[in-house]
Amino acid sequence: DVKVTQSSRYLVKRTGEKVFLECVQDMDHENMFWYRQDPGLGLRLIYFSYDVKMKEKGDIPEGYSVSREKKERFSLILESASTNQTSMYLCASSFYRGGSPLHFGNGTRLTVT
Amino acid sequence: AQSVTQPDIHITVSEGASLELRCNYSYGATPYLFWYVQSPGQGLQLLLKYFSGDTLVQGIKGFEAEFKRSQSSFNLRKPSVHWSDAAEYFCAVGAGNAGNMLTFGGGTRLMVKP
Numbered sequence: 405d406v407k408v409t410q411s412s413r414y415l416v417k418r419t420g421e422k423v424f425l426e427c428v429q430d431m432d433h434e435n436m437f438w439y440r441q442d443p444g445l446g447l448r449l450i451y452f453s454y455d456v457k458m459k460e461k462g463d464i465p466e467g468y469s470v471s472r473e474k475k476e477r478f479s480l481i482l483e484s485a486s487t488n489q490t491s492m493y494l495c496a497s498s499f500y501r502g503g504s505p506l507h508f509g510n511g512t513r514l515t516v517t
Numbered sequence: 518a519q520s521v522t523q524p525d526i527h528i529t530v531s532e533g534a535s536l537e538l539r540c541n542y543s544y545g546a547t548p549y550l551f552w553y554v555q556s557p558g559q560g561l562q563l564l565l566k567y568f569s570g571d572t573l574v575q576g577i578k579g580f581e582a583e584f585k586r587s588q589s590s591f592n593l594r595k596p597s598v599h600w601s602d603a604a605e606y607f608c609a610v611g612a613g614n615a616g617n618m619l620t621f622g623g624g625t626r627l628m629v630k631p
Binding site: 446496506508 | 553607
C-alpha cells in the first residue's frame with residue numbers, strides 16, 4: 405500500500421514565523437502535490453512537482469513556496485505565516501500524469517495566531 | 518479551465534436508505550472523474566474513477582457512479598447506506614495529459630441517522 409506521511413498532524417505557529425510542512429512518500433512516485441482544504445471550498449492546489457527539483461504553481465501559490473530535493477520528499481514552506489493561512493494542508497502523490505489516482509496523507513492542521 | 522460543483526453541502530439519510538450525491542463538472546473534452554471520501558481526521562481515500570468506456574463505474578465499499586456526458590454529471594450512488602459511510606465526499610475532475618492536476622468540488626458532508 406502506498407504511504408504518504410506528513411510529519412505533523414497539528415501545528416500552532418505565530419504570525420510572521422517561517423513554517424515548514426514535510427511530506428514523504430514511499431512508492432517512488434514521480435508526482436507530488438500540496439493542497440489546502442477549507443470548509444466549503446474543497447481542496448485547492450497550492451504547488452505540485454513532476455520531478456526532483458521541479459515545481460509548478462497551482463491555483464493559490466501566493467505566500468507559499470516548495471522544495472523537492474529528493475524524489476520521496478516534498479516540502480511546503482510558508483515564508484512568513486499569516487492568520488489567513490490557518491487551514492488543513494494535504495500532501496498527495498501519484499505514479500504518472502495521465503489520470504493516475506492521487507494518494508493522500510492524513511493532513512496537517514495548521515493554526516497561525 | 519475545469520470546475521466542479523457539488524450542489525449539496527450537507528445530506529442526511531437514514532441507515533439502510535439509498536444515497537445519491539450530485540456532482541457536476543465543466544470541461545470541454547472527456548475528463549477524468551474521481552470520487553474521494555474523507556473520514557474525520559483522515560486524508561482522502563479514492564472510491565472510484567472514470568477515464569473512458571463503460572459509463573457506470575463500480576468502486577469500493579459498494580459505491581458506484583454514472584458518467585452522463587449530456588448532463589455533465591458524475592453522481593455517486595449507494596443502494597443501502599451504513600453508519601460507517603458518514604464522512605465527507607469529494608468529486609474531482611482532471612483534464613487530459615494533466616490529469617493529475619485535479620480540481621475538487623467543495624465537498625458534501627454525509628450524516629447517517631440510525
